[in-house]
Amino acid sequence: MAENYAEILVVDDMPDQIAYSGTILRGEGYRVFASPSGKATLKFLERKIPDLIMLDIQMNDISGLDLCKMIKSDPKTKDIPVIFLTAEMSPEIIRQAFALGGCDYVKKPFIKEEYLSRVKTHLKISTQQRELAEANNELSMFCSAVSHDLKAPFNIINMLINMLANELGEDCGEEISDLMNMITSKSTQTRIMIERLFEFSKMCNIKPKMKLVDIKKIATETFGELKKLENGRDITLICGEIPKVKCDPVLIQLVCKNLLANAIKYTSKRKKAVIEISSTSTPTRTIIKIKDNGSGFDMAYSDKLFQVFQRLHSEEEFEGSGVGLALVNRIMKRHNGEVKAYGEVDKGAEFSLCFNS
Numbered sequence: 001m002a003e004n005y006a007e008i009l010v011v012d013d014m015p016d017q018i019a020y021s022g023t024i025l026r027g028e029g030y031r032v033f034a035s036p037s038g039k040a041t042l043k044f045l046e047r048k049i050p051d052l053i054m055l056d057i058q059m060n061d062i063s064g065l066d067l068c069k070m071i072k073s074d075p076k077t078k079d080i081p082v083i084f085l086t087a088e089m090s091p092e093i094i095r096q097a098f099a100l101g102g103c104d105y106v107k108k109p110f111i112k113e114e115y116l117s118r119v120k121t122h123l124k125i126s127t128q129q130r131e132l133a134e135a136n137n138e139l140s141m142f143c144s145a146v147s148h149d150l151k152a153p154f155n156i157i158n159m160l161i162n163m164l165a166n167e168l169g170e171d172c173g174e175e176i177s178d179l180m181n182m183i184t185s186k187s188t189q190t191r192i193m194i195e196r197l198f199e200f201s202k203m204c205n206i207k208p209k210m211k212l213v214d215i216k217k218i219a220t221e222t223f224g225e226l227k228k229l230e231n232g233r234d235i236t237l238i239c240g241e242i243p244k245v246k247c248d249p250v251l252i253q254l255v256c257k258n259l260l261a262n263a264i265k266y267t268s269k270r271k272k273a274v275i276e277i278s279s280t281s282t283p284t285r286t287i288i289k290i291k292d293n294g295s296g297f298d299m300a301y302s303d304k305l306f307q308v309f310q311r312l313h314s315e316e317e318f319e320g321s322g323v324g325l326a327l328v329n330r331i332m333k334r335h336n337g338e339v340k341a342y343g344e345v346d347k348g349a350e351f352s353l354c355f356n357s
Contacts, residue, residue: 006051006123009044011035011067012085013059017108021054021085024112025119038062042070045077052123054106057086057093065096072101079130081122085110154191158184208248208334215252215288216242219277222256226264235264235273242279245286245355251331255339258324259290259351266294266349284357291350297343305341 008030010021018034025032033050035041038061041053053071057064064084071077084097084105097105103125104118161184168176216239223237245252260275267273276291297305306329325341328351332339336356343349 005029005031007031007033007048008052008054008119009033009035009041009050010054011038011041011059011064012054012056013037013061014056017056017085020110021115024110024115028116028119030119038064038067041067045071045074049077050080051126052119053080053082054119055082055084055102057084057088057097065093065100068097068100068102079126081126083118083122154187157187161187208251210246210248212244213247213249213252214242214244215247215256216277218249218253219256219260219290222253223260223275226257226260230264233264233268233273234271235267235275237275237277239277240279242277242288243281243286245288246357247335247355251334255328255331255353258328262324262351263290263292263294263349266296267292268294270294286355286357288353288355289350290353291348293348296345296347296349297341298345299343302341302343306339 008025010018010025010032012018012021012034013036015036018036022032022034033044033048035044038059055064055068059067062070064086068082068084071080071082078101081103082101084102085108086093086097086105087108089107094105103122106115106118161180165172165177165180172180219242220237220239227233227235227237263275264273267275270293274293277288278291279286279288281287306325325339329339332353338354340352340354341349342352
């Protein structure tokens, strides 16, 4: 949509106001449609979707506020920007207008320059939002295709290495065997990194499905599953009382899995590993802390922790893709929360999940 060729629907039960709005808008090159009532507007929107709606608050059949609510509740029309036209400047009315999905308002009687400025601004914002949504969708499709196309060669490499190992048998020699194992290991590691990067990219478009969640239950069950993979290591989980938190259970399970897996990994050099989960609450936020007695980290480099592929330990010391904490950070941001990290070299680490009420 070129801004000056936008289609604008003016909804007002006063013919002179519609005429005045039409004159102002057509003078700028916009295509203008008029509707004298709420019912007429709903019928119009069944057959045509304008780029912008200028909506009078006070109308005889359906109020502008109720009409806006109907428009925003319909998936076909919910993204149309609505600018209210009003002589009513009560703070409560204006608050309701924004709460129901209006993006702006223009006071009657109109000042031409102000009227056009609001129109141009919100047409530009709407265009940018649509282009951004399209770009995000294309990026998601691209990432999916790249992830699939890149994983395939690594799967084939692993298959060929297995075929070669079977062909050579046990007499291939230690050097060749080590070389094949190294190729398999690096191939698998790269494939996992691609999968993690794809998971990370998807977080851009995921909208959390919020509900009251028992995070203590999720954390203890996740810990139990992870501990079974540790070949009898002495790992203790101490979990205090944690209040239920409003969040997306699937995404928070992913957060718990990444943080607990990290704690288990970085305590691998401890004879007895201890992981503690605790919480504190205020009227406006809940903070959940996951602390371990592992290798810790230097706080001077803490800014790197939540960046993709940034690691504070070498691959030889601790395995990893460098995506897990970046994923945790992105999920918490999607919840309008945050994650913080505290650590000291060889004295463990602590991660705090902050949920705002």
